[in-house]
Amino acid sequence: MSTTLRLAALAVGLLLAAAPAAATTTGDSVPVDSAAAGFCDATLIGTALRAPDFAPATQKKIDEDIAIARAALAIAPDREDSYFWLGRRLGYAGRFCEAVDVFTRGLAVFPDSYALLRYRGRHLARVRQFDLALADYQRAMDLMSGQLDYFEPDGLPNRIGLTLGTYKSNIIYYHAQTSFAVGDYHRVVEGMARSYTLVPVFSRDDMLPPTAYWTYLAYRKLGMVDEARRAVADIPADLQLVENAEYYRAVQMMQGRISPDDLADSSDSTIKFAVAMERRFNGEEAEAKRLLREIVDDSAQGHWPAESELLAPDRMVSN
Numbered sequence: 001m002s003t004t005l006r007l008a009a010l011a012v013g014l015l016l017a018a019a020p021a022a023a024t025t026t027g028d029s030v031p032v033d034s035a036a037a038g039f040c041d042a043t044l045i046g047t048a049l050r051a052p053d054f055a056p057a058t059q060k061k062i063d064e065d066i067a068i069a070r071a072a073l074a075i076a077p078d079r080e081d082s083y084f085w086l087g088r089r090l091g092y093a094g095r096f097c098e099a100v101d102v103f104t105r106g107l108a109v110f111p112d113s114y115a116l117l118r119y120r121g122r123h124l125a126r127v128r129q130f131d132l133a134l135a136d137y138q139r140a141m142d143l144m145s146g147q148l149d150y151f152e153p154d155g156l157p158n159r160i161g162l163t164l165g166t167y168k169s170n171i172i173y174y175h176a177q178t179s180f181a182v183g184d185y186h187r188v189v190e191g192m193a194r195s196y197t198l199v200p201v202f203s204r205d206d207m208l209p210p211t212a213y214w215t216y217l218a219y220r221k222l223g224m225v226d227e228a229r230r231a232v233a234d235i236p237a238d239l240q241l242v243e244n245a246e247y248y249r250a251v252q253m254m255q256g257r258i259s260p261d262d263l264a265d266s267s268d269s270t271i272k273f274a275v276a277m278e279r280r281f282n283g284e285e286a287e288a289k290r291l292l293r294e295i296v297d298d299s300a301q302g303h304w305p306a307e308s309e310l311l312a313p314d315r316m317v318s319n
């Protein structure tokens with residue numbers, strides 16, 4: 001580690017150590033480790049996962065951030081955020097199973113941490129342990145019930161440095177999104193609606209496309225075509241977004257403003273997944289499967305929605 005990096009790590013650690021430790025309470029959190037997490041080396045369809053190929057400068061920054069986070073945790077293991085920052089930094093590097101381990105270590109110390117449960121749930125979904133992820137999200141929602149909401153700290157700030165998400169809105173959103181993997185489409189619809197009501201007013205333009213995207217897909221999977229079309233019909237064509245431009249393009253296709261053919265050259269997985277699903281809904285099954293497999297193959301870490309559609313397209317929770 002360079003002298004500059006050592007000093008930075010020491011400074012972060014001292015600042016953390018000087019701050020008051022977070023209080024812990026008792027509760028039940030699911031014991032999970034990377035072995036239980038499972039899909040660290042292969043996708044749901046058995047294709048190999050690989051390390052993301054970052055540009056050298058990006059990789060250097062990621063490695064330095066992880067080193068600083070490790071130093072902070074070593075100095076201040078009695079702080080909740082020491083665990084979630086190391087776990088999140090590992091997640092940004094694509095090291096999801098290692099991240100799960102860190103969050104689990106944190107939950108052994110802070111069993112009632114809705115933040116650690118939120119982050120572990122997200123990373124469990126990324127390693128295809130959907131039921132465990134849903135359990136973490138559900139417990140996080142229960143813990144936050146009746147409490148004030150808080151903005152999540154951004155580890156990867158957007159272009160204007162504005163934090164858009166809160167813990168409550170994100171926990172409910174990701175619980176709903178993960179429900180898509182297990183075929184609980186009614187839960188997707190309900191959760192996306194609840195999540196949207198909780199986002200700050202200034203974030204609502206940005207959160208409209210992703211919540212509408214998953215709502216549309218869930219309704220289409222239920223065969224409720226009219227409801228799906230209503231879910232996207234009133235989204236205006238002139239939203240001013242900070243984030244989620246890819247979701248917006250996909251939603252414009254769902255609205256019929258643009259055709260799937262107009263997005264054929266897109267390499268973005270969010271857009272390609274929407275196109276693949278539109279092909280499937282239109283009966284173009286061979287093309288849908290080709291696109292879904294392409295999405296998985298083109299991503300170093302796979303793509304669980306596409307994998308779920310390839311593995312079990314008829315999955316559905318009975319309600």
